[in-house]
Amino acid sequence: MLKVEHVKKKFVKVDKKKKKQEFWADNDITFEAYEGEIIGILGPNGAGKTTLLRIIAGILNPTEGEITFDGLHYETDEIKIKKNFAYLSGNTKIYQTLSAYELLLMCAEFYGVDSSIIKEKIKKISTYLNMDSFLHQKIGNLSTGQTQRVNIARCLIHDPKYYILDEATSGLDIISSQIILDFIKKEKENGKTILYSTHYMEEAENICDKVLLIHHGEVIKRGTPHDILESTNTSNLRDAFFKLIEEME
């Protein structure tokens, strides 16, 4: 189980007059994610979704609060935690000079996958994601859709328990987005826990078990999509979000 408790993150901005300004990117966020659950982190750009997922992935440190994966803390078990999740972001890139095969091999080595099964595992993933035709091509020469499949493949290589997906479909065409959405559904069936941030509300409505609506770094509503729609008396999450903001203001 993933536990996020009272997580806060403060950044310091320097304005044009070189004056320092503090602001909370995330403010007191708490939630839990269980096996086989897809948790949607929803909100507009700048809401604090990426910061929250970066904190959960151990890239950033929280100013306050705590993250635990199956009771493990970053302070003492960083490597163990990182071995158990895969992080995929719309902003992150992969190594252009490597072939898909070399990238998967490198990731497998980093995650400590048993060397005797690495080749077999790559073959299996390649077949599963229909990557055989470009497995040995340099990633820099692949199309966006093919690159996205390589990205998914690298997430699968160590068979993680958790997936942290930050705006993973952002900027992708309909086919490339579908590859990601199919992958998420499949992994849910396999009992994996998935954190999925997006600003595409409709997408989240279809695949998430629970959602957290975030605005200005704070959770303004949480629950199943059905519960949120019912409590806000709206027909979709987009309307629900706007209604909640209006009520707040």
Added chain:
Amino acid sequence: MMKTSLWYVLKKEIREMFRDKKSLSMMLIIPLMIPSLVIGMSYLFEMQMHKPIEAYNKIGFAYSLSDPEKEILANMNINYIEKSFHELEIDYNNELVDLYVSLDGNVYTIHGNESETTTFASRLVESYFDVYKEYLQQEYLASVNVNPQDVTNIIELKNEVQKQEIYFANYVTNYAFLFIIMAITVSATYPATDVTAGEKERGTLETLLTFPIKSRDIILGKFLSVTFSSFITGLVSLLLMIISLLIAGNMYSIYEGQNLMLSASSFLFSFLVIVLYSFLISGFCIAIASKSKTFKEAQSALTPLNFICFFPGMIAFMINIRATALLSLIPFLNYTLLYTDVLNGVVDYFNIFLMICSTILIILFVLVIIIKQYKSEQVLF
């Protein structure tokens, strides 16, 4: 596990470096400039030393030359012209004579402006007057019934001043060594920028930070890969320096009778400096480049380092500073000073020990800083 992670990061960085044409060319093409430096400098020295006498032996005399004077001039292969002072002045301006001499009472004056040919001609005329003066002295002594040999050989002078040929050899070798230092610096700059600011700019650093690797291993892997690249450059440069010194030794007569091959101690010292300096400069480059947000910003920040690494050594060499215990502690300067000593056959183990200690301490200090940088989330922004 820690060691394996470090190894995998190092493997990744080296693979990327060898696939990047720019990194590869920085690593291998810069050393190729060493042969042109060695051979080019030798050529200039050769030209300077062996300028044909016909290029500067047309000397004007604004007075009538005696027969003995003419005989000495002819023996010295000096092409003399007797004309009035005014005529010689015009001839000199029209480059018909290389220099002219006037006589007022007992005072001979050499006339000419500052130029390379005038300098050579002036030296030639001075030699002529030495010979002529000796002739007059001998004539005088003979006229007063004194054996000139008794006077001229009253003292014996031994000259043990370093021959110019050795000076040239040392000069060229020292500059080639300085160029190795510069080649290592340039070679470290590009990959250090690429593995830090470049990786940040390409967006792959975020991915790397999510892998189960300690940030210490990430930065150490990057540091070692840059050191490896610098070391390869240093080694290739050293080999090319030896080869080009051997070629220059056979090509130019200024090195006649000289052995331009590095002695075992010079070679070992050079190797030691290449190893130490590769670690040192890679640390500096990574520490500076990690602070930058973009590749371009990192390159601008690293530019002064290229000058800092080269100038202290060059200035010390030009003004002939000698190595001391204190100077052996100063990075960049100590390598050149001690190399000059070793080249001249002076191996001061204590100063070399100080150089090693100071370099290692600085490397450790820089490593602490860069590990701290990578432990901080600031490395992403």
